[in-house]
Amino acid sequence: GAGVSQSPRYKVAKRGQDVALRCDPISGHVSLFWYQQALGQGPEFLTYFQNEAQLDKSGLPSDRFFAERPEGSVSTLKIQRTQQEDSAVYLCASRHTGENTEAFFGQGTRLTVV
Amino acid sequence: LAKTTQPISMDSYEGQEVNITCSHNNIATNDYITWYQQFPSQGPRFIIQGYKTKVTNEVASLFIPADRKSSTLSLPRVSLSDTAVYYCLVVSYSSASKIIFGSGTRLSIRP
Numbered sequence: 001g002a003g004v005s006q007s008p009r010y011k012v013a014k015r016g017q018d019v020a021l022r023c024d025p026i027s028g029h030v031s032l033f034w035y036q037q038a039l040g041q042g043p044e045f046l047t048y049f050q051n052e053a054q055l056d057k058s059g060l061p062s063d064r065f066f067a068e069r070p071e072g073s074v075s076t077l078k079i080q081r082t083q084q085e086d087s088a089v090y091l092c093a094s095r096h097t098g099e100n101t102e103a104f105f106g107q108g109t110r111l112t113v114v
Numbered sequence: 115l116a117k118t119t120q121p122i123s124m125d126s127y128e129g130q131e132v133n134i135t136c137s138h139n140n141i142a143t144n145d146y147i148t149w150y151q152q153f154p155s156q157g158p159r160f161i162i163q164g165y166k167t168k169v170t171n172e173v174a175s176l177f178i179p180a181d182r183k184s185s186t187l188s189l190p191r192v193s194l195s196d197t198a199v200y201y202c203l204v205v206s207y208s209s210a211s212k213i214i215f216g217s218g219t220r221l222s223i224r225p
Contacts, residue, residue: 042215105157
């Protein structure tokens with residue numbers, strides 16, 4: 001596709017429910033990033049991949065959060081046993097290699113835990 | 115990773131030039147300075163990137179002094195549609211490098 005695509009755009013989950021958020025990066029982009037953005041705050045880094053390798057997951061807030069990118073393209077962020085504090089917009093970005101540092105972001109998935 | 119500091123908010127009027135300054139005292143040799151813009155309900159969008167001196171594109175200019183410890187994003191003749199949050203980032207050109215956002219500058223443009 002022309003840009004980074006995220007689905008669903010909106011997700012309402014009951015507390016305790018598991019959710020899976022999908023990211024389709026730009027074709028050929030090596031790096032893929034996940035961020036969590038609370039209302040009025042900047043995006044907080046969660047994790048990133050280079051191809052299928054998860055190089056850094058230091059931003060994942062707890063072991064309820066898990067991300068994968070098994071074939072080096074599509075990525076899924078999974079949140080188990082959701083809690084109200086997980087309510088946020090989850091952003092995905094991808095980036096090509098080389099000296100151009102531009103990352104392309106999707107529109108995000110707004111997760112609301114009730 | 116170099117930390118950045120920028121004003122929390124700024125106000126200006128349509129037609130004015132707006133300059134947003136960012137400090138990044140611990141910038142490394144391999145780091146680029148990159149600015150993103152974010153509108154409500156959208157993901158951040160790349161505006162401009164530079165290493166040193168001045169860079170200009172169709173949207174903005176980026177001024178970087180010789181010591182690279184700060185940078186200034188310049189938006190010429192702003193309009194209401196430039197109301198957004200602007201983030202200053204320091205990013206390594208290595209593809210194996212995470213991208214970290216700060217709190218950004220909330221720019222409000224008035225008629």
